[in-house]
Amino acid sequence: MKLLAIESVRKVYRSTARSAEVVALDGVSLMIERGECFGLVGESGSGKSTLSRLILNLEAPSSGRIAYDGRDLTSLGQEEMRRLRARMQIVFQDPYASLNPRMTVHDLVAEPLAIHPEAGYRDRGRRTVRVGELLGTVGLKPEHMWRYPHEFSGGQRQRVCIARALALNPEFLILDEPTSALDVSVQAQILNMLLELQTRLGLTYLFISHDLGVVRYVAHRVALIHNGRIVEEGPVGQVFSAPKSDYARTLISASPELALQALLAP
C-alpha cells in the first residue's frame, strides 16, 4: 500500500533581484510504499532537500501533487496539517546543529509532546516517563535525560534526534543524511538501530544519502535525482548492478564506497 505519492511535482524559485528562475524540481514522480525504506541519492543542488521540504509541506509545489496516505497536502488546512505532521518526522544530517544547546535532552525530546497536546502528554510527569522510554528505545540511559547536547558524542546526539523524531509515534521518517557526519563505527551502530526500529515500529523511511554503500545496505528501492529530475529508479540491487542511465553509471564509478567494496570483494 502506498503511503506517499508524489506526482509530477515541479518547484520553481524566483529570485526577485534578477528575475531569474531556478527550477529546483522538474516533474518529479515517486511512490513510497508503507513499510519500505526508500533511498534517495543525489549531489548537492540536485533537489533532495527541496523534495523533503515539500513532503513535510513546509513549502508548496509550484505544480503537481503530493498525497500522503491518500490526502492531498495542498488541500489541508493549517490545523489538519499540524496533526498530520505528527505522523511524519525528519532527522537531519548534523546532530550538532539540530539540537538547541540550551535545552536539556529531556526538554528536547519532550518538546514534540508538548506541541501536540492531542498525543495525550499534557501532564509534565507523563512526558518525563515517555522521554525515559524513548531514550531506552534509542539506546541511551534514563540518566542522560538531564544533560545538555554538548555532553554527548556525535552518535549519541544523533540518537537524541531520533528519539525526538519518534516521540509522537510517527509512521514516516525522512532521514536526511543521518550518518554522514558520523564515524564509520558509529555509523554502523546508528544504521543497525534505524533498521531495527523500522521493523519493530513498522516505520516507513525516506533515506536521503550520497553514500551509495549505505544506501545499498538500508534501502529496498532507490531513486537517483540529478538537476531536479529523477534519472533512475528501481530496486536497489538492480539499479546498482545494472544502471540504465549515464548519470547512474557516473555516480557508481565515482563512488569511493563502492570502490572499496570492489577491493574487498573475494
Place this chain on the structure above:
Amino acid sequence: MALLEIRNLHLYMRSFEGDAHVLNGIDLTLERGRIHGLVGETGCGKSLTGLSISRLVPSPPARYAAGSIRFDGRDLMEASEAEMRALRGRRIGMIFQDPTTNLNPAFRVGEQMIDVALHAGQVDSGILGLGPDASRAERRAAACRLVVEMLGKVGIRDAAARVDDYPHQFSGGMRQRVLIAMALIGRPDLLIADEPTTALDVTVQAQILRLIRDLVDEFQLGVLLITHNLGVVAQVCSQVSVMYAGSTVEDGPTRAVFRAPRHPYTKALLAALPREGLARGELKGLAGSVPSLLTPPRGCRFAPRCVHAIDTCRERRPIAEEIQAGHTVACLRAAEPVA
C-alpha cells in the same frame, strides 16, 4: 632514502584537565611518487600528524616528547622556524578540507596566488624562471604567468581570465582546485592533503582525486592523504596507515591491509562498512568508545574494545612489527594464527 620518515613521534597537548598524550609513537614512511593514506576516526590524531610535519602545531600547548620527522634526510624536529618557513609553501605544500575558509574572500584569486608565487620566488628564484637580480616588475609578471599556468594544470578553464575573479565566483570543487594549484606553485616534493575532498560531491571528489593522482605521476610528488574515508583510500592510495587513539596500528600496501587486515581495529573498521551481499541488520558496529587521551590505557590503546585482548595487552604497549614485506602491525597477538 624515503622522502618522509616519521619515527616514534610522541606529542602531548596541555589542557585545563591535564596533559593529553595525543600522538603515541607514530611511525610512517612515505616514498616519492606515492599517495599514502592516513586513515582513522575523529580525534585519532591524523590531522595533528599532518600539522606536525609542517611544524604548525603551536607549542605550547603542544609538547613533543620524543621522535623524529625526517624530510629528505633532514630532521624537521630540529629545524628552526626560519628553516620551516622556507620549506612551507615551497617543498612542503598543504591543502585542507574547506576550500572556502582557506581563501581570503576580499582578494582576487590571482592576487592571493601571486603572493604565494612571489614568496616561493624569494626562497628559490628558479621557480619564477628568473635570475636573482630580476626587477620587481619582472618578478611580478613572471609570478602572474606561473599562476595562470598552474591554474590551467589543475583544470581551470580560461585561467587567464579567472585570475581576476573572487573566491565566491568559484564553485567548491573549483576552489579546491585553486588551493591545489596554490600548493603546487612552490614545486613541492611533499603534499599534505588533509581531507581534501570531504566537503565535495562524489563526482567532483573523483575529479579532484584523479587530478592529485595525475600530478603525482607528473611531478613525482609524495602525497600524504589524510582522510576518514576508507573508500577514498581504496580509490587512490597505494599505501595506508591506520590510526587509532594517537597510534599507528597498521601500515602497509592498501590492498594487503584492506583485504587481509591483521590488527583487530582495522578489522572492526572494515566490518563496520556496509558491503555487497550484506543483509539488512548484519552490519557490525564497534562496541565501546575511544579512550580519553588524558588517561589513556596503559598497554594497547585498543585493548578495552578488543575482543582478542589478553592481560599482556593491557600491560604492554605493542610495538609495530613487520608481518609481511612492508606490512606492519602494532598488536601483541599479530603473530598468532588469525582468530
